[in-house]
Amino acid sequence: MKPLSLAVVGHTNTGKTSLMRTLLRDDGFGEVSNAAATTKHVECATVGNGSEEWLHLYDTPGLEDAGGVLDWLEGQTSNRRDGVERITAFLDSDAAKQEFSQEAKVLRQIVHSDAALYVIDAREPVLPKYRDELTVLSWCAKPVMPVFNFTADADLSPWQHMLVRRSLHVFSSFDTVAFDFSGEMQFWDNLGVMLPERTQTDKLAQHRREEWLASDRQARQLIAGFLLDAAAYKVAYESAEQVPQIRAAMQDKVRAAERDMQGQLLELYRFYRSSIDSSELPAGAFSHDLFDTDLLKAYGIRTGKGAATGALIGFGVDAVTLGFSMGIGTAVGGLIGGLVPNWQTLSDKINGKEYLYIDAPTLTLLAARSVELLAALQKRGHAAVRNVVLPEKQQILPWQPDRLPESLKKARLEEKWSRLNGFASAAQQRIPEQNELAALLPSFTG
Ligand SMILES: Nc1nc2c(ncn2[C@@H]2O[C@H](COP(=O)(O)OP(=O)(O)OP(=O)(O)O)[C@@H](O)[C@H]2O)c(=O)[nH]1
Numbered sequence: 001m002k003p004l005s006l007a008v009v010g011h012t013n014t015g016k017t018s019l020m021r022t023l024l025r026d027d028g029f030g031e032v033s034n035a036a037a038t039t040k041h042v043e044c045a046t047v048g049n050g051s052e053e054w055l056h057l058y059d060t061p062g063l064e065d066a067g068g069v070l071d072w073l074e075g076q077t078s079n080r081r082d083g084v085e086r087i088t089a090f091l092d093s094d095a096a097k098q099e100f101s102q103e104a105k106v107l108r109q110i111v112h113s114d115a116a117l118y119v120i121d122a123r124e125p126v127l128p129k130y131r132d133e134l135t136v137l138s139w140c141a142k143p144v145m146p147v148f149n150f151t152a153d154a155d156l157s158p159w160q161h162m163l164v165r166r167s168l169h170v171f172s173s174f175d176t177v178a179f180d181f182s183g184e185m186q187f188w189d190n191l192g193v194m195l196p197e198r199t200q201t202d203k204l205a206q207h208r209r210e211e212w213l214a215s216d217r218q219a220r221q222l223i224a225g226f227l228l229d230a231a232a233y234k235v236a237y238e239s240a241e242q243v244p245q246i247r248a249a250m251q252d253k254v255r256a257a258e259r260d261m262q263g264q265l266l267e268l269y270r271f272y273r274s275s276i277d278s279s280e281l282p283a284g285a286f287s288h289d290l291f292d293t294d295l296l297k298a299y300g301i302r303t304g305k306g307a308a309t310g311a312l313i314g315f316g317v318d319a320v321t322l323g324f325s326m327g328i329g330t331a332v333g334g335l336i337g338g339l340v341p342n343w344q345t346l347s348d349k350i351n352g353k354e355y356l357y358i359d360a361p362t363l364t365l366l367a368a369r370s371v372e373l374l375a376a377l378q379k380r381g382h383a384a385v386r387n388v389v390l391p392e393k394q395q396i397l398p399w400q401p402d403r404l405p406e407s408l409k410k411a412r413l414e415e416k417w418s419r420l421n422g423f424a425s426a427a428q429q430r431i432p433e434q435n436e437l438a439a440l441l442p443s444f445t446g
């Protein structure tokens, strides 16, 4: 089947290239800027699955003088001819090569496409120049779907009123920066209604839905894997003097693992050019260091008795087992309850070994930050140019530290579950627990 071809058109600076980026899931497509006439040529991008092409999207330069084109059409062509004939006469004229060359590129692309997406900056009043644009577009005799961009606080009603008067009854809202998955589904559905044949738009919607769910599943696996790595991470120490040095090294390793996981999440959602954090916004959770105790408070994570942390509270590393503060003595107590494999703890005791682990509040914080990042990425359009910024206050706390999920508690006893302990095949050792933890993390996919 022939791929659907869509021309993305509209006044200059309305976000056409931004819409392309978001629909393509490609934050590197074209050039986006706040200046007018950023896009100078028609540029095509394809959506498909490797073996099949479903969609050809054409980015076009902004329409700047549709009024001038309309004057030319009215002056130079007879109103007894139909719109396409008049547009064709225009495209063959010298004016199309000279003063209206930008406009001609756009109209030529529409004539060669199955439909046009007319991007509207919803914050703008309905000015005569936009009416002229719609008049010229309607003469191309192709379905035109208006798409509202910058919808955040805009009142769409004057626009909707004008569109309906021009028999444009189907339109979509699509803020290219604040992404809304259900909005995109609605967009494909609306477009399908306007076309003589909706197989391709249905296929695209289906593909995007599968991809959306698969990315969410994969993201949760990444986060769960990272949390298990952190929970099972342990380093033995023999004397109190060694503790500060070991602690610092452990913190560095967890910070690096967190950055790594964040990078993988960005890649999974195809934000190849985005970065997390924002130095200009101190409130962004990622501008805080992971081992900063104020951050625990900001996230509403309890660190008191309930969290049962030990002497190293505030450093995120604790001589703990099973999420509780225990010295070897208590660990032996725990083993009576059947919680710790007998021989292991006893031999450690005989060898005089104790271990440092990442404490429960920090594991909770890691989980909260990861999940918050996932939520932010799922609401981020590929047109967003600012860094990923998280809300000032923690919105999502998956659990309190005294209620760590079983899988994380269990990880405390399973050295081989952590890549941080040097076990490259850790992921294979903990498949059921990783699945269990992944399923437990909050979901935002709707
Ligand atoms: N807040 C917000 N900004 C947006 C949105 N869409 C686009 N922008 C910004 O608007 C500006 C113009 O976006 P472009 O995508 O370059 O617009 P264009 O229509 O391709 O512009 P030309 O190629 O010059 O005609 C850029 O600064 C974008 O970052 C949106 O939905 N919300």
Ligand SMILES: [Mg+2]
Residues within 6 Å of the ligand: 016, 017, 018, 031, 032, 038, 039, 060
């Ligand atoms: Mg552009």
